[in-house]
Each structure stands twice: as C-alpha cells, then as structure tokens.
Amino acid sequence: MIHKIKIIVFLLVVMSSCSTVVENLDVKIVDKQLIVDESPYFIKGICYHPVPKGSDQRSFNNLTNDLALMVDAGINTIRVYSPVDDKAVLDEIHKAGIKVIIGFGYNQNGNFDILSGSFADYINKYKNHEAILFWELGNEYNYHPEWFENDISNWYTSLNNAADVIHSIDKNHPVATAHGELPDSLAIAASPNIDIWGINVYRWDNPESLFSEWDAISSKPIYLSEAGADSYMTISKNNFEQGENQDAQAAATKNILETIFKSKNRSLGVTLFSFTDGWWKAGDNATQDPGGWAPNSSGVPYDGSPNEEYWGIVDIDRNKKKAYSIVQQIYKETNTN
Secondary structure (H helix, E strand, O other), rough: HHHHHHHHHHHHHHHHHHHHHHHHHHEEOOEEEEEEEEEEEOOOEEEEEOOOOOOOOOOOOOOHHHHHHHHHHHHOOEEEEEOOOOOHHHHHHHHHHEEEEEEEEOOOOOOOOOOOOOHHHHHHOOOOOEEEEEEEEOOOOOOHHHHOOOHHHHHHHHHHHHHHHHHOOOOOEEEEEEEEEOOOOHHHHHOOOEEEEEEEEOOOOOHHHHHHHHHHOOOOOOOEEEOOOEEOOHHHHHHOOOOOOOHHHHHHHHHHHHHHOOOHHHHOOOOOOOEEEEOOOOOOOOOOOOOOOOOOOHHHOOOOOOHHHHHEOOOOOEEEHHHHHHHHHHHHHHOOO
C-alpha cells in the first residue's frame, strides 16, 4: 500500500510539473496586445537566416556569438523562415532570453512543410519549448500565385486549414502569416484562423500609413514581419553616395524604428530585416555582390533598389554596421511594455 501511495504521489508531482510548464508557455492575444506569461510583450526583433560564406545553406555554427550580439542590441525575438529542428539550438536561444517565431514553408519537399502536413509533426515535437513565441505560415506567398496553379486563393485555403490544424494541436501559441504588404479583402476573408498578420513593409523610411490602413480593414493584431534597408546605394540619391553606404542604412533604420515605436500601441512590434549579410542571395556565394531582386522593391530606401547581400545590421564576419548602434539605442532605451 505504501508503495502504491509513493507511486501516486510521484505521478501527481510529475503531472503538476508538466502542467506548470505548459501554463508558463502561454502566449495569447488580449485586446490586440501580445501577452506572454501574463505580461505584455512587444517584439523588438530581427530576421535571422545565417548562411556562411560560400554556402547557400543556413548554419547555426556561429549561434553563441550571434546571440551575444543580439542581447547586446536589446533584441528579444528572432524570426526564422524555416523550422529549427535542433533542441540544443532552441535551448541556447531560450537561455539567452530570446523568443523565436518559427516559420513554415508551403513546399519544402516534405520537410516540416504545409503541403505534406509534416509541419504538424514539428509543432507536436516543440510546442512546449519555452523559446517558441508563435508559429508563422508562409512568407510573401501572395507575390507567387504561380506556386498555387496561378490561383492565390489556393494558398489562402491551405493557409487557413493549416492554422486550424495548429490550433487543434497547440492551444498555447498564436498562428501568424507573413504577407507581402497590406493583404486584400480576399486574403483576410479567406483566412479567419490567422491570429496575427505579419506584414513585410518597405515604404521608404516611414511605414506610418500602414497602421491606419490596417485599422480600416481588420481588427486583428499586426506586426511588421520585415522592414529595414540595405547598406548599398545603387545610385547616389537623397545626399547618399553610390556604393556601400552604412550611413544610408543607419538613417533609414532610425526613421523606420522610431515610427514603429512611436505607434507601438498599433502593432505587436517588428522583426527588422536582417541580422547578418547574406552572400548567397545575388551572385557568387563566396563574394559579396550588389544586386538581387525582391517583389514590391521600389520602396526600399534610399535608392528603390534591394541589394540583398547588404541587408545585415552586422556583416558576414559579424562586424557591427552603423545600423547596429541604431537598433541598440532604440531597442534598449525605449520602454515598450
């Protein structure tokens, strides 16, 4: 009898411990505000896709150094474009005091993607990990109807269904999508299961008009899933000289972030694009090349041209650019909560 009592007590302790863990992981939306563990949370984030020189594949070999730089800059959230299937990586991110927005692609050859349904396996595996802030489906797919039989409504149907699946698996984290610019009525009407709309916004150095435009079409919360500027001027413009120009990037970053933080009650925050330069984007993977292409790119400050290998706030060797100091100043000195 005593032995049975001990077993019952042990099981109750384990169950209580598990219950506490799940409760502490609760992330929810209350009155268009993100609440994490019962406290308001404003996203002071960065997009993170670290690809080494000469490669086109993401690597976390430099994670410890990267996290130290992020913490020093006041970054509290990382946005990744594909799942991180490595508990040690997520553990280290959590230990640094940073949360992660986990993104899922539509067709990734069955690797935790939406098309195969294998994204649900990932969520089941990591839904109780303390690093997770919320889940995100797709990135700017509205620019690519050709991926969906030239009918973008096919994407919105898949998006809405995937969000429904996530809600059935995980009650403790919201579901977002990252949309290229302001979604239209079709996107919103077809996606009622989306809790948060991430919006990739490149409106020169002032995204302020986005907030009133969004309020006119939806009552759901938004965050700026991408915003920012690169550090290369294709032409001389706005008193910034052609060529690599960190002053231009820093000036644009300052104006963009100040606008977002001034209107902090109208969004959940921002994940600035991007943490490190990506030499794989526009040319030889072993060299840094101007150029590249992005949808709706005419709003990229200050030349209207997205030089995609120059978008980091640190370079590929992790030397801080001038924009890093701007991020550090605004993220660390602004009381957002």
